[in-house]
Amino acid sequence: MSVKLGPNRYGKSETRLVRVVRDGPVHHIKDLNVSTSLSGDMEAAHLTGDNAGVLPTDTQKNTAYAFAKRHGVGQIEEFALLLARHFVTTQPSIHHARVEIGEYAWSRGGPHSFVRDGGEVRTCVVHHDRDGRTTVLSGLTDLVVLNTTGSEFHGYVVDEYTTLPPTTDRVLATAVTARWRHTGESESYGKSYEEVRRCLLEAFAGTHSRSLQQTLYAMGEHALTTCPEICEVRLSMPNKHHFLVDLSPFGLDNDNEVYHAADRPYGLIEGSVLREDAPDAGFAWE
Structure with missing residues (x-):
């Protein structure tokens, strides 16, 4: 009997990220749950334990934090697109990136005070691959x-x-x-x-x-x-x-x-x- 590796992907799930923008005495916040998932040339990692093509999930987490500082966080779809394209274009072994983000809403209670809304959670899922195909799903x-x-x-x-x-x-x-x-x-x-x-x-x-x-x-x-x-x-x-x-x-x-x-x-x-x-x-x- 012969076996082979099937479809696979890996990533960092549910990275909690809060970005505070301090606009003088008035502050703004973005509260996100970011999940990244990558796929591509991963046979060696699965079959022989060769991790030469593996971008650690911890690195994926750190990239989300760094991009929140470097680029800011506007619409969650745009932030997801930014991350997905980064992983595909900078890593030769990565052919496809999936980024899912949930955004938790807060209501303003003062210039720098906020109350967590108890309503729905805004979501998005972005796919981007090496062939340039991009799909954006928004949701709640x-x-x-x-x-x-x-x-x-x-x-x-x-x-x-x-x-x-x-x-x-x-x-x-x-x-x-x-x-x-x-x-x-x-x-x-x-x-x-x-x-x-x-x-x-x-x-x-x-x-x-x-x-x-x-x-x-x-x-x-x-x-x-x-x-x-x-x-x-x-x-x-x-x-x-x-x-x-x-x-x-x-x-x-x-x-x-x-x-x-x-x-x-x-x-x-x-x-x-x-x-x-x-x-x-x-x-x-x-």
């Missing part, structure tokens, strides 16, 4: 949303194990994880992020939902038809179930007012929405 995670009405679920398959009753009025809640693929490099990733986020929220609030799948599609469709700079949206949306509490033992009615919010198990709805002419994603979603 943990965007928690809820509609108290305007949601139904009925007409589904019923078999001998089905106990779920149909409903024409339910609470619909989810924590959205979304990524969207740019058609090219954007002049304003920040503006694009705000616009796509707005579209996702508008579609969630404005869709009379007969299933979370329908809502997912409506959210992706609204973003694509509004934002020409993106060509595909992928969404992962757990169904955060809210069950009516039986208050009859206490002589009380419960007309869709008191619920038990269950955390698990949960339905998980995932899907992508893309333009018909969208280019092949290739390695983009890896």
Whole structure:
């Protein structure tokens, strides 16, 4: 029997990086979680332990810190592009770089005082390879949303194990994880992020939902038809179930007012929405 090395990559995950800009008495911060992953001529490292082509993961971490000082941190997509291109262009053994960044938001409490926001985390994933192919995915995670009405679920398959009753009025809640693929490099990733986020929220609030799948599609469709700079949206949306509490033992009615919010198990709805002419994603979603 013969064996061979398959696809592989290595890198430094979750480098916590906080960049403070001291603009006189008024300070600004960027709070990032940076993960780098490199691939290329790595057979010798795996087969014989020859590390001549290996850029240490500690070096990758230090590069992120040094670039934050040297170049500053603006839009996370631009910082990820800077890192990815650096690794590919400076290291002959590296053919492909993947950089993923999560940004944690802070609200200003004073000139140099900040309060950590409890909302969603802005994300990006950038791929760049030796052939000059670049893909930028922007996104967000943990965007928690809820509609108290305007949601139904009925007409589904019923078999001998089905106990779920149909409903024409339910609470619909989810924590959205979304990524969207740019058609090219954007002049304003920040503006694009705000616009796509707005579209996702508008579609969630404005869709009379007969299933979370329908809502997912409506959210992706609204973003694509509004934002020409993106060509595909992928969404992962757990169904955060809210069950009516039986208050009859206490002589009380419960007309869709008191619920038990269950955390698990949960339905998980995932899907992508893309333009018909969208280019092949290739390695983009890896």
